Amino acid sequence: MDPFFLADGLVALQSGALVIIPTETVYGLAADATNPKAIAALYAAKGRPATNPLIVHVADKAAAQRWGMFSETAHKLADAFWPGPLTLVLPMTPEAKEHLAPAVTAGQNTLALRMPQHPLTLAVLRSLPFPLAAPSANLSNQLSPTRIHHLHSDLLAHVAHVWDGGPCIQGLESTIVQVIGDNWALLRHGILTQEDLTTFLKTPPLSATTAAPGQSLRHYAPQHPMILNSTIVGPEDALLAFGPQVPAGGMITRNLSVRGNLNEAAAHLFDALHTLDQWPCQRIVVMPIPEAGVGLAINERLRKGAARATL
Numbered sequence: 574m575d576p577f578f579l580a581d582g583l584v585a586l587q588s589g590a591l592v593i594i595p596t597e598t599v600y601g602l603a604a605d606a607t608n609p610k611a612i613a614a615l616y617a618a619k620g621r622p623a624t625n626p627l628i629v630h631v632a633d634k635a636a637a638q639r640w641g642m643f644s645e646t647a648h649k650l651a652d653a654f655w656p657g658p659l660t661l662v663l664p665m666t667p668e669a670k671e672h673l674a675p676a677v678t679a680g681q682n683t684l685a686l687r688m689p690q691h692p693l694t695l696a697v698l699r700s701l702p703f704p705l706a707a708p709s710a711n712l713s714n715q716l717s718p719t720r721i722h723h724l725h726s727d728l729l730a731h732v733a734h735v736w737d738g739g740p741c742i743q744g745l746e747s748t749i750v751q752v753i754g755d756n757w758a759l760l761r762h763g764i765l766t767q768e769d770l771t772t773f774l775k776t777p778p779l780s781a782t783t784a785a786p787g788q789s790l791r792h793y794a795p796q797h798p799m800i801l802n803s804t805i806v807g808p809e810d811a812l813l814a815f816g817p818q819v820p821a822g823g824m825i826t827r828n829l830s831v832r833g834n835l836n837e838a839a840a841h842l843f844d845a846l847h848t849l850d851q852w853p854c855q856r857i858v859v860m861p862i863p864e865a866g867v868g869l870a871i872n873e874r875l876r877k878g879a880a881r882a883t884l
Contacts, residue, residue, distance in 0.1 A: 583700055585733035591615055593710050593724065594697060595738025596630075596689040598658050598747050598763070599717040599843065600724065601707035602732070603630070612674040612706055618731035620713040626679040627706040628660050628687050628747070632698035637661075637686045640669040640704065646774065647752040653773060655688040656695065658743055658764050662686075662751040677706050687747055693738045709746060714794050716850065716878070719744050719843045744840035745870050751781060762870035764839060793843075795850035795857060799879040801872075802861045811854040813845055815862050825852050835867040842871055846878070 582592050586603065589611040594603045602619060604611040606629045616623060631637045634651045641663035643651070650661060665673075665684045678684055689695065698705065709717040710724060718724050719741040729735070748763030750770065757774060758781045759767050771777055797811070806812050806822040814828040815838055827845035829838035849857050859875055862868050 579697060579700060582697065582734040582736055586697075586701060586705070588733075589614075590733035591618060591731055593729075593732055593735040594630075594691075594694045594705070594707060595736060595741065596691045596694055596707075597741060597743050598689075598745060599719050599741050600710040600721070600738075601630070601694075601705075602710040602728065603705040603707040605701075606677050606704045606706040607672050607674060608703075609674040609676065612676045614731065615706065615708070616676065618728060619708065619711070621708065622713070623676065624679050626681060626685060627677050627708055628685040628749075629673070629677060630687055630689055630694070630698060630705045630707050632695060632704075633688060636698075636704065637688065638666075640666055640673065641684050641686045642666055644752055644754055646755050646757060649774070650750065650752070650757075650770075651688070654765060656690040657688070658690070658745075658747040660685050660687040660747045660749040660761075662749060662760060674706075683751070685749065691738055693736055697736070716793060716795055716846055717746060717843050718847075719840075720847075723843070723847050740844070742840065744842055744844070745867075745874065748870075753779060762873045764836070764867060764870065766866050766869065768866060793874040793878040794880070795846050795878060797850055797854055798856045799859055799875065800856055801859045801875055801879050803858050804860055806858050807855070809855040810858045811849040811852050811856070813849060813857055813859040815860045819860070823858070824854050825849060829862075829871075835863065835865075835871065838862065839867050839871055842874065 589608050592603050594601045604615045662683050662685050721737045743764050748765040749761035751758045756779050758779045760781050804820045806820050810823045812823040812826040816833040829841045
């Protein structure tokens with residue numbers, strides 16, 4: 574990666590400013606995880622509740638071991654799935670308790686760690702002496718961005734630099750796994766599925782015991798109301814379709830996957846919702862999506878996006 578291409582953003586991060594980074598999952602709003610003022614500015618820019626912890630992004634497993642305590646199971650998961658869309662929630666090391674901004678963990682004794690796969694962001698992380706806290710680059714509870722043009726102007730007003738890494742190839746936030754000794758719990762569904770993890774670890778998950786980033790009742794929400802698991806489309810509706818058989822009607826249709834492929838649907842989910850949400854429709858109707866594999870992650874986002882704002 575050309576160091577001149579990285580220079581302005583690196584200077585911004587080192588000065589405590591906020592930047593936008595690309596990942597293989599969604600775009601992130603990043604700040605120095607060791608700088609309390611920078612982390613406070615990040616929470617303020619997003620309007621994020623202080624009780625919602627952040628994911629800390631690192632350049633490699635060695636960097637992650639400075640901040641999180643790795644059991645044998647954590648080592649196995651990192652070696653198999655990093656870099657990639659897996660976040661590990663681990664007990665903090667003494668160094669993490671001393672040097673990371675306290676707000677990163679929202680008062681918990683665990684820390685969420687991830688090594689992203691995007692080459693640009695990996696180059697950024699390798700050029701910095703500190704890790705980056707980076708939630709999705711959206712206003713709190715709104716749709717996540719998977720392309721630069723999804724970024725909201727109100728958020729960009731707080732940002733010193735934007736790195737354009739193209740479309741996010743996977744399109745859903747990372748799978749979050751809490752590691753508890755030699756056991757594990759799934760805190761958030763993602764492209765890396767519960768079946769994948771169970772097969773790899775040869776043991777089923779425990780029940781979750783801690784809060785995870787992005788787990789408020791209403792999240793990933795468009796401005797228009799969403800009706801889930803429906804094929805009834807009115808003339809003033811927008812349709813989020815899935816599969817080859819699509820009902821007629823509506824103002825506009827976006828099909829997540831004509832082939833009915835769940836990975837393809839996941840990659841297109843937020844881009845399609847951003848597109849539909851820009852239309853003057855009454856509501857967004859969402860066709861049924863299978864509750865299996867990556868479909869669990871897609872439906873998790875859709876249910877949170879459709880939740881009532883008063884929750």
